[in-house]
Amino acid sequence: MKQLALIGLLLLLAGCDALPRDPADTSKRIESSRRFSVGLVDPDLRTDARLSALIRNIEQRTGARAEWRPGSGEALLTQLKAGELDLALGRLSRESPWTSEVALGPPLETSGSREEPIELKAAMRNGENRWIMTVERASRAISAEARAQ
Amino acid sequence: MRDNGLPPELNESLNKAVRLEYWNIFWTLTIIVTMGLVLGQSETMKTAWVEDTLGLVPPIMFLIAAHMERRGTPSERFPYGFDRVNGLGFFVAAVALTAVGALLLYNAAIALARAEHATVGSIVILGQDIWLGWLMIAAQLYALVPPLIIGRKELPLAEQLNDKLLHTDALMNKANWLTGAAGLAGVIGLGLGWWWADSLAAALISLDVLNDGIKALRSSTAELVDGTPRALSSASLSEDALRLRDRLRQEFPDATVRLRETGRLIRAEVHDTLPPAEVRHPRHYWPGDKKRAWRVAQVSFIPPTEAEQSRLIPKATKQAAKR
Structure with missing residues (x-):
């Protein structure tokens, strides 16, 4: 039993960075192509300082460059869901029906009323857990609110 | 001697079983809380969590039945006393297991058919970003231990008392490592990028719940419709x-x-x-x-x-x- 626990602990330490992997290999593709695609759900956000900081942080972490894609709103989120886009950025209500359709990062900034807060956040394709974790780390690095989540 | 109610020689064993079932409830609650904290979107985790929660039904039914069997004196309204409450409890536990097992299997099959990819993100602990999957694995490992010990202690008591409810619970607890292994495989598979591992493990766990439920249902309905006494662990005759x-x-x-x-x-x-x-x-x-x-x-x-x-x-x- 003791040995088993020790082996488990070693595996855990060794595996901490090996897991998770992406079912559709988003992280690997980004690493080898040195590019990731980004879209803005809300085009007004083009000049938002937080989003620029987030993109810079992800670029540093991955060594890849962001490629901006045209489009907005649900069309963009649908592309994200289908795996045609790596990252979507925008303001989403906490009750948004997209919460289960795509994976959402921690909120960078919250606005709106207390009952129905609107959160500025990144959205990724569901299940691409390594890529999701990269964006979550970047979100926490640039926003105190994301860190507090 | 009364011809209804608990035979006096079983008093001590029943006391032991009652104490054990209180412990069972306590440990099951700690598992439910631990697993609940790290559930996430994983289908495996949700199924395992529901299974753990269902694990409360047999001990609770047993405690109610034991209480009524010992304290409930025959009255004008219930001249035969309450020794059949245990059979009723067994039936309720069986219905709960079967229904939830079927529901979980349906959910897992739908998730597989739709090729749903479960998202498991990270959380910050002591300033470190940790993949939630690691915590899920830790919670699953913890959830393995108490049922094994409790199941082993329940089995001889169930045989002494000839208690089907307790016996079913003991077997479910003893077989818990199987669902635990399926759960661990599901989360590790998910981490390796095999999106189907999560739903597949969930389906296996729910099949096990359904199987327990159907076995218990066959045995408990046999008792309620005055069938010939059935064996403790199967639907064959005693x-x-x-x-x-x-x-x-x-x-x-x-x-x-x-x-x-x-x-x-x-x-x-x-x-x-x-x-x-x-x-x-x-x-x-x-x-x-x-x-x-x-x-x-x-x-x-x-x-x-x-x-x-x-x-x-x-x-x-x-x-x-x-x-």
Whole structure:
């Protein structure tokens, strides 16, 4: 039993960075192509300082460059869901029906009323857990609110 | 001695079982909280969590039944006492298991068919970003331990008490490492990027829940519709009961012997024969180990109709005269 626990602990330490992997290999593709695609759900956000900081942080972490894609709103989120886009950025209500359709990062900034807060956040394709974790780390690095989540 | 309620020699074992089931509930609650904290979107985790929560049903039903069996004195409204509450509890536990098992299997199958990719993100602990999957694995490992120990302790008590509810719970707990292994494989598979591993593990766990439920349902309905007593762990007939039936048939060859079970007690009816001349306690008929003779609570004789009697009695007196 003791040995088993020790082996488990070693595996855990060794595996901490090996897991998770992406079912559709988003992280690997980004690493080898040195590019990731980004879209803005809300085009007004083009000049938002937080989003620029987030993109810079992800670029540093991955060594890849962001490629901006045209489009907005649900069309963009649908592309994200289908795996045609790596990252979507925008303001989403906490009750948004997209919460289960795509994976959402921690909120960078919250606005709106207390009952129905609107959160500025990144959205990724569901299940691409390594890529999701990269964006979550970047979100926490640039926003105190994301860190507090 | 009362012919209803708990046989006095079982008091000590029942006390032990009651204490054990309180511990069972306590440890199950700690598992439910631990697993609940790290659920995430994983289908495996949700299924395992529901299974752990369902694990509360048998001990709770057992405690209610044990309380009523011991404290509930027969009254005008309930002249037979409450020894069948255990059977009712067993039935409720079986329905819960079957229904939830079917629901979980449906969910897992839908997730597989839709090729849903489960998202498991990260959280910050002590300034470190940690993949939630690692915490899920830790929670699953923790959830493996208490049921193994409790199941092992429940089994001998269930056999002493001839308690189907307790026995089913013991077997479920003992088999828990199987679902635990499936759960671990599901989360590790998910981490390796095999999106299907999560739903597949969930489907396996729900199949196990469904299987437990159906087995318990077969056995508990048999008791509630006065079927011949069933074995503790399966839907086949109880060997004790079969021996008792043979014993009664031997002494009353022309009679029809009917056995049924009320909770842990066996009740026998011997039809179309006259009762023996001397007065006997039901335990007199127990064929095996006398320590288990408490199992027979009642042996009743139902004589044939008067017309048939007049046919039978001359035969009997003739036989007596021959001797």
